[in-house]
Amino acid sequence: MIELTNIAAPEALLHPLVQVRACRFHYDGNGVTDGVSAPASTDVPILPESMTRAVAKRQAEFLAGRLAASAALRSLGASGHVPVGEDRSPQWPAGIVGSISHTDRLAIAVVARATQCIGLGIDIEPVMDSDTVRNLQHMIARPEELALKPQSLSLPQFLTLLFSAKEALYKAVFPRLQQVLEFHDARLLGVRDNTLQLALCSNDLPGWARQPFNVSSCLTDGLGFSWCYQLTPSMDHEVNTCLI
Incomplete structure (x- = not known):
């Protein structure tokens, strides 16, 4: 059995041009074999044929992510399920950009109109334990990036964020870039408050991908959240003007 429940998204992720929806999920070892419980008046997402034999955890993550995505799409006046592309990325309706992430028991989806946002990326990660830090530190961060760790964050918290x-940056740029990136293809330039400034340093990047990117982040309930909302230039100016 898989149980899906809509919950309020973390307030920090909210933005006037972006629809954010979250779904909490629970599952047992039988997965969809014993059925799926979803909120009333909600269409249960469709599990692709390729996932019918997946483990229950993977099935639950997928369905929760799609349930959150469908709810976010409805808030934009769009509808329909979000299928999986050949590259395994979500295939959003025409005129919509979006991103999905999930971790243990929680999935979040963000969507926006393509006329207002040119890229969206969201990622959730549990704060790393010491063993994970030891195993992955060399893959995630260069020495010069580690030197930028704020004193307010522990090493596990910093590496998690x-x-x-x-991850959030890669998700935001991939639909336009269509280029597989590794962790060292993004370099941390600095950290200010809850914003990490990153730059892509892969070869043969188009001009727009060579600019610095701001990725917002926060820690809550043992999870690290990161989101990259890339507004179109006109919308970015309009929103910033309204916030002044």
């Missing part, structure tokens, strides 16, 4: 921020 850096890992998550790079």
Whole structure:
């Protein structure tokens, strides 16, 4: 059995041009074999044929992510399920950009109109334990990036947010870039408040991808959240003007 429940998204992720929806999920070892419980008046997402034999955890993550995505799409006046592309990325309706992330028991989806946002990326990660830090530190961060760790963050917290921020950035740029990136293809330039500034340093990047990118982040309930909302230039100016 898989149980899906809509919950309020973390307030820090909210933005006037972006729809954010979250779903909490629970599952047992039988997965969809014993059925799926979803909120009333909600269409249960469709599990692709390729996932019918997946483990229950993977099935639950997928369904929760799609349930959150469908709810976010409805808030934009769009509808329909979000299928999986050949590259395994979500295939959003025409005129919509979006991103999905999930971790243990929680999935979040963000969507926006393509006329207002040119890229969205979101990522959730549990704060790393010491063993994970030891095993992954060399993959996530260069020495010069480690030197930028704020004193307010422990090493596990910092590496979690850096890992998550790079994931969010990759998700935001991939639909336009269509280029597979590794962790060292993004470099941390600095950290200010809750914002990590990153730059892509892969070869043969188009001009727009060579600019620095700001990725917001926060820690809550033992999880690291990162999101990269890339507004179109006109919308970015309009929103910033309204906030002044």
